[in-house]
Amino acid sequence: MGADRFVLDWSKVVSYFDALQKSSDRIRVQELGKSTEGRPFLAVTIAAPATLRQLDRYREIQRRLADPRLTAEKEAQSLAAAGKAVVLITCSIHATELASTQTAVEFAYRLLTEDNPRFRAILDDTIFLLVPSLNPDGVDIVTSWYRRTLGTPFEGTSPPELYQKYTGHDNNRDWYMFTQKETQLTIAKLHNVWHPQIVYDVHQVGANAARIFVPPWMDPIEPNIDAIVMQESNMIGTAMATDLTAAGHKGVAIHAMYDFWSPSRHYQAFHGGMRILTESASAKLATPNTVEPSQLERNALGYSAQERSWNFLEPWPGGVWRLRDIVEDQLIAMESCLYQAALHREELLRNFYKIGQRQIARKSPWGFVVAASQRDPGATRKLLDTLAFGQVEISHDPAGNHVIPMAQPYGGWAKALLERQRYPDMRLYPGGPPQRPYDVTAHTLPLLMGVQVDAVESPVSGLSPGMLPPAPRATLQAANSDTWVNVNRIWDDGGTVWRDPASGDFANMARPGWQQLERPRIGLYRSFIPNNDEGWTRWILEQFGFRYTSVLNSDLQAGDLTKRFDVIVFPDATAASMENGFRPDAMPAEFTGGIGIAGANTLRDFAAAGGTLVFLNRASDYAIRRLGVAARNTVGEVSNSEFYSPGSLLNCRVDIRHPLARGLPPQLAIWSELSPAWETQESAPVHYLDDHVLASGWLLGPKYVAGKAALIDASLGKGHVILFGMRPQYRAQSYLTLKLFFNALIYRTASRT
Numbered sequence: 157m158g159a160d161r162f163v164l165d166w167s168k169v170v171s172y173f174d175a176l177q178k179s180s181d182r183i184r185v186q187e188l189g190k191s192t193e194g195r196p197f198l199a200v201t202i203a204a205p206a207t208l209r210q211l212d213r214y215r216e217i218q219r220r221l222a223d224p225r226l227t228a229e230k231e232a233q234s235l236a237a238a239g240k241a242v243v244l245i246t247c248s249i250h251a252t253e254l255a256s257t258q259t260a261v262e263f264a265y266r267l268l269t270e271d272n273p274r275f276r277a278i279l280d281d282t283i284f285l286l287v288p289s290l291n292p293d294g295v296d297i298v299t300s301w302y303r304r305t306l307g308t309p310f311e312g313t314s315p316p317e318l319y320q321k322y323t324g325h326d327n328n329r330d331w332y333m334f335t336q337k338e339t340q341l342t343i344a345k346l347h348n349v350w351h352p353q354i355v356y357d358v359h360q361v362g363a364n365a366a367r368i369f370v371p372p373w374m375d376p377i378e379p380n381i382d383a384i385v386m387q388e389s390n391m392i393g394t395a396m397a398t399d400l401t402a403a404g405h406k407g408v409a410i411h412a413m414y415d416f417w418s419p420s421r422h423y424q425a426f427h428g429g430m431r432i433l434t435e436s437a438s439a440k441l442a443t444p445n446t447v448e449p450s451q452l453e454r455n456a457l458g459y460s461a462q463e464r465s466w467n468f469l470e471p472w473p474g475g476v477w478r479l480r481d482i483v484e485d486q487l488i489a490m491e492s493c494l495y496q497a498a499l500h501r502e503e504l505l506r507n508f509y510k511i512g513q514r515q516i517a518r519k520s521p522w523g524f525v526v527a528a529s530q531r532d533p534g535a536t537r538k539l540l541d542t543l544a545f546g547q548v549e550i551s552h553d554p555a556g557n558h559v560i561p562m563a564q565p566y567g568g569w570a571k572a573l574l575e576r577q578r579y580p581d582m583r584l585y586p587g588g589p590p591q592r593p594y595d596v597t598a599h600t601l602p603l604l605m606g607v608q609v610d611a612v613e614s615p616v617s618g619l620s621p622g623m624l625p626p627a628p629r630a631t632l633q634a635a636n637s638d639t640w641v642n643v644n645r646i647w648d649d650g651g652t653v654w655r656d657p658a659s660g661d662f663a664n665m666a667r668p669g670w671q672q673l674e675r676p677r678i679g680l681y682r683s684f685i686p687n688n689d690e691g692w693t694r695w696i697l698e699q700f701g702f703r704y705t706s707v708l709n710s711d712l713q714a715g716d717l718t719k720r721f722d723v724i725v726f727p728d729a730t731a732a733s734m735e736n737g738f739r740p741d742a743m744p745a746e747f748t749g750g751i752g753i754a755g756a757n758t759l760r761d762f763a764a765a766g767g768t769l770v771f772l773n774r775a776s777d778y779a780i781r782r783l784g785v786a787a788r789n790t791v792g793e794v795s796n797s798e799f800y801s802p803g804s805l806l807n808c809r810v811d812i813r814h815p816l817a818r819g820l821p822p823q824l825a826i827w828s829e830l831s832p833a834w835e836t837q838e839s840a841p842v843h844y845l846d847d848h849v850l851a852s853g854w855l856l857g858p859k860y861v862a863g864k865a866a867l868i869d870a871s872l873g874k875g876h877v878i879l880f881g882m883r884p885q886y887r888a889q890s891y892l893t894l895k896l897f898f899n900a901l902i903y904r905t906a907s908r909t
């Protein structure tokens with residue numbers, strides 16, 4: 157494993173684990189289900205044979221320790237004495253970070269075949285759950301690209317496509333919304349069944365960083381995560397760093413780079429378990445890479461890769477770095493993590509129970525109430541389902557309101573997702589520029605989804621357990637109500653909806669006097685530069701029954717799109733990347749280049765002839781530069797120190813008479829992330845509020861956006877160019893602003909009816 161220029165096919169990983177299972181009584185291999193593109197999704201269990209024979213018993217111990225309402229203190233002590241520490245190690249969710257799948261193969265083999273005191277402790281005192289890849293499709297995407305480019309100038313580059321069909325690198329930003337199959341399988345069949353005390357997720361970072369990062373994490377720590385969880389991850393992380401150093405490995409960093417804010421990356425931290433992360437410096441996929449000492453990062457967050465410091469005690473001097481070096485670091489890290497779990501087995505289990513006790517003792521707020529009557533019953537149902545999938549217990553009161561008391565094992569999880577975030581004002585140095593959050597700063601589902609949820613301080617009485625409301629069947633979009641997302645699929649198989657010419661309401665069944673509305677013919681721009689936002693857009697379109705065709709640069713350059721499409725959508729990307737694509741020296745010729753001048757002309761002709769062009773977030777800049785939309789981005793030239801909105805929810809007012817705003821409330825929160833805000837004379841149905849702009853997350857310099865436009869509807873010839881100063885379909889979470897996006901998609905077909 158880890159040999160130069162050697163990559164693995166997923167089928168080989170599957171058959172190898174199958175062979176291990178046939179040859180050893182220390183391992184069980186299970187296919188949990190299929191990946192997005194139909195590959196087997198594996199979970200491997202490794203433990204002493206006596207443990208494997210009683211897995212049901214140990215699962216029951218975990219279940220009882222996880223919920224102190226089931227288990228008295230005294231019983232918990234004896235369960236902790238009898239139980240095993242459960243450790244889940246997950247590999248290669250980011251498929252270009254390919255080492256850990258190979259490490260998983262070698263480490264499993266060694267655990268089954270070697271006899272030494274540390275391995276004996278691991279087998280006897282832990283239950284080791286191993287996911288050799290959280291993204292089996294990606295293994296094959298990267299493997300086939302690597303082989304294709306081997307021996308060419310492009311050997312070791314990343315593939316010019318997303319390595320998970322819909323989410324790409326955002327597949328590890330899905331751990332509270334649970335949209336993708338891989339996330340769902342892992343949560344439902346491993347986390348929620350096994351309640352692991354440790355989840356170690358194995359990653360890689362760029363070529364010039366520390367050789368390996370291990371926790372402690374950096375600030376900020378999400379406020380609903382129990383301090384015991386964090387203290388334990390400090391303990392396990394520093395022990396792993398010690399083992400790596402004692403084994404002679406250089407370049408080990410702790411307490412650097414990675415914060416612990418967004419729950420999109422760490423479900424378990426709100427479910428009684430710690431998240432261990434390692435990030436190893438990368439080679440060029442499986443090709444060795446030479447790093448000059450001067451190339452090592454000097455200004456990384458929290459350390460310099462060139463200098464000794466308390467959290468980076470032995471710098472790596474530079475030189476050749478190969479896949480095998482990464483595998484060897486990871487072998488030690490995996491062994492160390494499991495050995496620490498074995499050493500601390502009983503305390504980890506006792507603390508696990510204690511964390512549950514502390515959750516149940518939560519006093520303020522008493523709970524949250526989701527009113528029975530909502531503008532958007534469909535989004536409400538989706539929100540409740542999402543919480544329930546994360547093991548939140550939802551009751552209802554005699555009036556049918558949904559009630560979520562905090563006194564439950566995962567009350568903190570519910571609270572994190574239901575309350576508004578107050579991200580701390582983090583600066584690189586006092587008075588200096590903002591310290592970039594590792595991901596984004598807001599995760600308030602009620603604002604994203606447009607659901608009314610209220611925190612209450614006094615107990616709600618007369619509660620009955622369980623019972624979610626049935627999924628709404630109605631498919632009406634009333635002009636002044638919020639029911640667009642009432643349905644799973646807006647378009648029936650015939651691709652027709654009906655519209656009331658008087659009120660503007662839509663329905664997916666014929667009604668007297670209503671007119672048919674055709675399904676819009678959607679083109680979705682796809683660059684060869686992999687774009688997560690493009691993938692999320694495909695996902696959303698498919699979920700709601702829209703049909704689309706991917707539009708490549710060659711389609712734009714060929715011209716005459718009027719016959720094929722009513723609307724063309726450009727996902728969030730910089731104007732420069734859209735115009736130029738990959739540079740000629742970066743990729744094989746067929747993947748280079750961008751929209752170019754011919755493409756810009758095609759787009760202008762398309763709109764002039766009556767088509768709709770939709771630009772999402774930063775892509776709007778392209779429409780201003782190349783299609784002549786008259787708008788000035790008021791934050792375009794402003795420095796981070798003055799204006800900063802790194803993934804936050806910001807308050808806007810809506811002109812609900814405008815056709816793009818049909819079905820929306822007069823005020824809403826939009827997803828702002830590197831987003832423009834405009835001064836314009838064009839029609840603009842959404843504007844930022846004049847004050848109280850921040851709804852959730854972090855915002856510097858609200859005055860730069862206050863009162864400015866966040867959505868523009870510009871005319872071009874007979875058509876429209878629509879600019880979204882937001883991500884209206886953000887990671888398949890922002891159900892409220894999806895309506896703005898859908899209204900843009902049907903703009904042309906609705907006006908033609």
Ligand SMILES: [Zn+2]
Pocket residue numbers: 250253359360
């Ligand atoms: Zn990664």
